Amino acid sequence: MNTQTHVRFDWAIKKILRSKANFGILEGFLSELLKKDIKILEILESESNKESETDKFNRVDIKVKDSNGELYIVEIQNTRELEYFYKILYNTSKAISEHMHKGMRYRESIKVITVSIVYFDIGQGSDYIYHGLTKFTGIHTQDELKLSETQQKLFNRPSIESIFPDHYIIKVNDFDGEAKDTLDQWVYFLKNSAIEEKFTAKGLKEAREILNEINMTPEERAAYNRYIEDLRYETSLADTIVFEMQFAREEGERKKALEIAREMIQNGMTPEVISKLTKLDLETINFL
16 A cells, blocks of 8 residues: 655645645545535635734635635634534625625525534534535425526526535544545545545545645745644644643532532431432542
């Protein structure tokens, strides 16, 4: 098995994939995910696209428009964010409103597809790739509301769900490492920053050549290594905060349990009963 190490996809988005010459890599990824050929027309600038000294390492995104005029927001989130679903909602709404110019009709609203590549546990679910879309189901009949033929012609859309945004979430850490199809080959790369020679997914051939660490100049390698170290620091800091919050909560719960146990002792309850009710061990209770 010939597997080479490549730069992380988030670094590639920041530094490499914004070049028109390298559009094929991102086109390949989106084509495999959406199961249709995607041709990127242009990269659209936004506040999150711009480089600054205060750029956060835990999040990278890119906004592109395809040849059909549809908008794709690809975001990589490295550290835990409890409000992430709301961020998806906000980014989608903002993108739609940014592209509604004065005098435009509602039916001219741009179609938005968001792709969230997350490296933390988001929500509850056993899969590692989720697709969210909007459908309207009858409360009484359970039938699906559909566009009329007139609406389909007017909107140039086949269904209601094709009007509303689509959302994809890839939970990279939940991928088991076995690439069963070409989309899995991309997820394997997202998880391991490695591309096996046998992989045939669209865009990975270009990624194998362009994103190979061997091709980096000493300056690029130094910058990339700094990025990786900063990312490790951000992840470690986030993990530390989560641990400290959990520890503080557990300490607070233990303190409360000790106070209750003391009251129970004063009321003559046996250590065994107190232990059962407070979950404190007998040694601790007998020491009070």
